Amino acid sequence: MATTDVPGANGKLSEQLDAVVIRFCGDSGDGMQLAGTQFTNVSAVFGNDVSTLPDFPAEIRAPAGTLGGVSGFQICFSSSDIFTPGDEVDTLVAMNPAALKTNVADLKRGGTLIVNEDAFEKSNLSKAGYESNPLDDEESLAAYQVQKVPMTSLTRDAVAELGLSPREAERCKNFFAMGLVYWLYQRDATPTEEWVKTKFAKKPELVDANLKALHAGYNYGITTEAITVHYRVDPADLPPGNYRKVTGNEALAFGFVTAAKLAGKQLFYGGYPITPASDILHELSKLKNFDVVTFQAEDEIAAITSVVGASYAGDLAITASSGPGIALKGEGMGLAAIMELPLVVVDVQRGGPSTGLPTKTEQSDLYMCMFGRNGDCPMPLVAPASPADCFEMAQEALRIAVEFMTPVLLLSDGYIANGAEPWKIPDISSLKPIKVSHENKQGDEPFMPYLRDEKKARPWVVPGTPGCEHRVGGLEKSDVTGNVNYSPENHQFMTTLRAEKIAGIADFIPEQTVEGPESGDLLVISWGGTYGAVRTAVKQSVQEGLSVAHAHIRYLNPFPKNLGDLIKQYKKVLIPELNTGQLRMIIRGTYLADAVGLNKVQGKPFLISEVKEKIREMIDEK
Amino acid sequence: MSVDVPLPVLSPKDFASDQEIRWCPRCGDYSILAQMKKVLPTLGIPKEKFVFVSGIGCSSRFPYYMDTYGMHSIHGRAPAVATGVKLANPELQVWVITGDGDSLSIGGNHFMHVLRRNVDLKVILFNNQIYGLTKGQYSPTSPMGTKTKSTPFGSVDRPLNPLSVAIGARATFAARSVDVDIKHLCSVLERAAKHKGSAFVEVYQDCNVFNSGAFEFASKKGKKEENVIYLEHGKPLIFGKERDKGIRLNSHDQPEVVELGKGVTEDDLLFHDEKSEDMNLAFLLASMRHPEMPEPMGVFRCVEHPTYNEAVYDQVASATERNGEGDLEELFNTGDTWTV
Numbered sequence A: 001m002a003t004t005d006v007p008g009a010n011g012k013l014s015e016q017l018d019a020v021v022i023r024f025c026g027d028s029g030d031g032m033q034l035a036g037t038q039f040t041n042v043s044a045v046f047g048n049d050v051s052t053l054p055d056f057p058a059e060i061r062a063p064a065g066t067l068g069g070v071s072g073f074q075i076c077f078s079s080s081d082i083f084t085p086g087d088e089v090d091t092l093v094a095m096n097p098a099a100l101k102t103n104v105a106d107l108k109r110g111g112t113l114i115v116n117e118d119a120f121e122k123s124n125l126s127k128a129g130y131e132s133n134p135l136d137d138e139e140s141l142a143a144y145q146v147q148k149v150p151m152t153s154l155t156r157d158a159v160a161e162l163g164l165s166p167r168e169a170e171r172c173k174n175f176f177a178m179g180l181v182y183w184l185y186q187r188d189a190t191p192t193e194e195w196v197k198t199k200f201a202k203k204p205e206l207v208d209a210n211l212k213a214l215h216a217g218y219n220y221g222i223t224t225e226a227i228t229v230h231y232r233v234d235p236a237d238l239p240p241g242n243y244r245k246v247t248g249n250e251a252l253a254f255g256f257v258t259a260a261k262l263a264g265k266q267l268f269y270g271g272y273p274i275t276p277a278s279d280i281l282h283e284l285s286k287l288k289n290f291d292v293v294t295f296q297a298e299d300e301i302a303a304i305t306s307v308v309g310a311s312y313a314g315d316l317a318i319t320a321s322s323g324p325g326i327a328l329k330g331e332g333m334g335l336a337a338i339m340e341l342p343l344v345v346v347d348v349q350r351g352g353p354s355t356g357l358p359t360k361t362e363q364s365d366l367y368m369c370m371f372g373r374n375g376d377c378p379m380p381l382v383a384p385a386s387p388a389d390c391f392e393m394a395q396e397a398l399r400i401a402v403e404f405m406t407p408v409l410l411l412s413d414g415y416i417a418n419g420a421e422p423w424k425i426p427d428i429s430s431l432k433p434i435k436v437s438h439e440n441k442q443g444d445e446p447f448m449p450y451l452r453d454e455k456k457a458r459p460w461v462v463p464g465t466p467g468c469e470h471r472v473g474g475l476e477k478s479d480v481t482g483n484v485n486y487s488p489e490n491h492q493f494m495t496t497l498r499a500e501k502i503a504g505i506a507d508f509i510p511e512q513t514v515e516g517p518e519s520g521d522l523l524v525i526s527w528g529g530t531y532g533a534v535r536t537a538v539k540q541s542v543q544e545g546l547s548v549a550h551a552h553i554r555y556l557n558p559f560p561k562n563l564g565d566l567i568k569q570y571k572k573v574l575i576p577e578l579n580t581g582q583l584r585m586i587i588r589g590t591y592l593a594d595a596v597g598l599n600k601v602q603g604k605p606f607l608i609s610e611v612k613e614k615i616r617e618m619i620d621e622k
Numbered sequence B: 001m002s003v004d005v006p007l008p009v010l011s012p013k014d015f016a017s018d019q020e021i022r023w024c025p026r027c028g029d030y031s032i033l034a035q036m037k038k039v040l041p042t043l044g045i046p047k048e049k050f051v052f053v054s055g056i057g058c059s060s061r062f063p064y065y066m067d068t069y070g071m072h073s074i075h076g077r078a079p080a081v082a083t084g085v086k087l088a089n090p091e092l093q094v095w096v097i098t099g100d101g102d103s104l105s106i107g108g109n110h111f112m113h114v115l116r117r118n119v120d121l122k123v124i125l126f127n128n129q130i131y132g133l134t135k136g137q138y139s140p141t142s143p144m145g146t147k148t149k150s151t152p153f154g155s156v157d158r159p160l161n162p163l164s165v166a167i168g169a170r171a172t173f174a175a176r177s178v179d180v181d182i183k184h185l186c187s188v189l190e191r192a193a194k195h196k197g198s199a200f201v202e203v204y205q206d207c208n209v210f211n212s213g214a215f216e217f218a219s220k221k222g223k224k225e226e227n228v229i230y231l232e233h234g235k236p237l238i239f240g241k242e243r244d245k246g247i248r249l250n251s252h253d254q255p256e257v258v259e260l261g262k263g264v265t266e267d268d269l270l271f272h273d274e275k276s277e278d279m280n281l282a283f284l285l286a287s288m289r290h291p292e293m294p295e296p297m298g299v300f301r302c303v304e305h306p307t308y309n310e311a312v313y314d315q316v317a318s319a320t321e322r323n324g325e326g327d328l329e330e331l332f333n334t335g336d337t338w339t340v
Helices: A032-046 A097-106 A122-127 A151-158 A166-170 A173-184 A190-199 A204-223 A248-263 A278-285 A300-312 A323-339 A366-371 A389-404 A414-418 A488-508 A528-543 A563-567 A582-591 A608-620 B029-043 B059-065 B078-088 B100-106 B108-117 B162-168 B182-194 B280-286 B308-323 B328-332
Strands: A013-017 A019-027 A049-055 A070-078 A089-094 A107-116 A145-149 A229-233 A242-247 A267-271 A292-296 A316-321 A343-349 A407-413 A420-424 A471-473 A520-527 A548-553 A555-557 A570-577 A596-599 B050-054 B069-072 B093-099 B121-127 B173-178 B199-204 B228-230 B245-249 B255-259 B295-302 B337-339
Touching: A019 A032, A019 A097, A019 A173, A019 A229, A032 A049, A032 A070, A032 A173, A032 A190, A032 A242, A032 A420, A032 B337, A049 A414, A070 A097, A089 A097, A089 A173, A097 A107, A097 A122, A107 A173, A151 A166, A151 A173, A151 A204, A166 A204, A173 A190, A173 A204, A173 A229, A190 A204, A242 A248, A248 A267, A248 A278, A248 A316, A248 A343, A248 A389, A248 A407, A248 A414, A248 B328, A267 A278, A267 A300, A267 B078, A278 A292, A292 A300, A292 B078, A292 B308, A300 A316, A300 A323, A300 A343, A300 B078, A300 B108, A316 A323, A316 A389, A323 A343, A323 A366, A323 A407, A343 A389, A343 A414, A366 A407, A366 A555, A366 A582, A389 A407, A389 A488, A407 A414, A407 A528, A414 A528, A471 B059, A520 A528, A520 A563, A520 A582, A520 A608, A528 A548, A528 A570, A528 A608, A548 A563, A563 A582, A570 A582, A570 A608, A596 A608, B029 B059, B029 B121, B029 B182, B050 B059, B050 B078, B059 B069, B059 B093, B078 B093, B078 B100, B078 B108, B078 B121, B078 B308, B093 B100, B100 B108, B100 B121, B100 B162, B108 B121, B108 B162, B121 B182, B162 B173, B162 B199, B162 B280, B162 B295, B173 B182, B182 B199, B182 B295, B280 B295
Parallel strands: A013 A229, A019 A089, A089 A107, A107 A145, A267 A292, A267 A316, A316 A343, A343 A407, A471 B069, A520 A548, A520 A570, A570 A596, B050 B069, B050 B093, B093 B121, B121 B199, B173 B199, B228 B295
Antiparallel strands: A019 A070, A049 A070, A049 A420, A242 A420, A242 B337, B173 B295, B245 B255
């Protein structure tokens, strides 16, 4: 099925747009994540820049039709660079009343609202808390171009000849919705058709049904008189190269596997399933032919301690979890820190405390990761800025771990983990190598497990190496010999030494850069997944003539060496965070800078407009 | 690579580290350490291939006193650490040293899972029925009514039977010995070392400071003969100084003590079968507790199953055979890609 790109074809107008935001929403069984992912794929393959925001309920299957069970997937696709899935929605596809109710507020005035009219019947309306059918109330939806499409019955009719059960037939309605939206935005459905054929290869009747539903939706767009315009968004002008779409979790898995390959080492992953980190385990489990060993442990503590064991035995070892799981891993991280063993712990942050908001994003584990271990236990912290950046930061984390013989924390978040964007496939030969050296016995001198190199790193010996037998452990050790030593002076010495080793990493990481003027009225500092919204807000503010710059920090401990001086170049500092001000406290404490916060803890990413508004407010109040 | 090079002949001294041993005088741990140093040189494994991993507690200082690779880890987690070591490097012989508090309280979870997975590790549980390092609180194996600092009126906890737990987790090797029963302990450690798969050994260990004599019934000459049955595969369960008593199943299939002679012959007794896939016999033996019954010593169960570490590497190998050695370029370019 090729798109018709002739203005006036079938009497329809084709309108050119720069960027579009679409949100698919429906019941968690309606296949909205699939619809969104497929739309993202076809847009990416077409050459648009894309950014996505999946949003799912915490329950696997909340009662069908209820507000708690609404699942959504938002995608922004554009003919220029974009950094967020967008603030306002241009086209909202709502598969039932609950989806409409929970999402319509984000649809912009004049936007297109496509609803599955069949789902707006009595029981669904009452489950969503509607007293009357909003589709009959012209006033409530007057601000939008409403397309009432009986998707369930049209889908049923489209697949009627295949002899599916009514239930199976109706399940294809997400493909009908996709087809309609594909027509609306002139998408080539070929990648989705190929995907369906592969995915359901063993169930040919489902291949037929889904393709028929997809085509029916597309044809409905062509023939219906209700929709008179469709839209075109040209490919984006991205740097030349080969691209694919990645989510943050995929990119982390790719980054770790790449680092292991570069280092010529086996990768060991010990993990325990937890939202939203599980996909890292899933991705790595598929890659056993890359010399990857994955271990699904019995709990989070076994996950981290197995990783400690694997690191001791010489593997590049990693674990990933989310807030509550990281809390459980604290003691294991402390063990790795005092034994000075290299490993990486990924925290895909979500709303807390405790179980909190398991499927929603937040940045509130910074304090826990910076400070949350017993004793004086600094650990390096890095934080990717976007899904694609996870590829590089995964390698950076492992590089720091092995070069400095230390556990390293990598802070991702739900938004980065599940969000997707185009990733320029790297030239493997251009990647920075990761050097690993394992100590071997030289001469007759006894082996000293805590003898240090110029980076204050101790040797990494693989058990099985003759003559280097040694013991490590959680009890305080003497430097050089590694013998147990409780003396007060020794503990002070070793505590300082470990802290200096971590602080010294600052000499081996890039200096902090800014986007925008090198001095001025306002510096906006961000970290992690807020990168896109903050970057766009600052860019737009600069275009509006404001004196504002943006520093996005990817190395959180230690900070880049020049950060303190850099902050002093601006009159004011704003730190937007999806927490109540954790980086702000650390920046204030470290640099005595009078930083102001913009803080949101709603389980949702920043809107560009929220950040822009705050920038304007701070500059205006001088 | 490993052929042709003759292995150095090792002695117990080769396994002694230069660290001062800081257990209390007359602690049962000394004997276990000594037997371990005796057994390891007999295995034909180079010294650098041994790794000792422990948790927290008196017994868990053990790795410091062995001149092998070792890790004194954190409370209860040694089985998980050791799983990581073994998976990263399956050529190592990995021993887990743990106590009753370490592996049955805080580490109960890992204890159970390492055994059910059949990771090729040797788990030695020093059971002294007390918390020694924290100075004398009751442990998960202390009998009900045990009076300690935290249970001045006697503990009301029902104790756990380590062997029952291990057999319940389908340990492929489960055994018991006593710290001072030197020959027996040596033979059990040796069999554990040679077992392919998780080997679990409970050692009755005397804490002469906080729980002195708890196992006198099983260790003291003159007493133990009447209180202990030494298990031998294929042999009837006979005990007693005069070897005149045995164990028979009664009409409810429960074990009972009978005297030999007077109409009861060896053939009427229960015969030990450590290789039985059925776990009933091992459970039944584990349920025999002093003072109601003589307690079995030796190997309760020894069966061979594929190990977890082998299974993990079999998957790595078959995935590599199926898909070829991982190629990053190919990986990155799978699925929908496009060129700008």
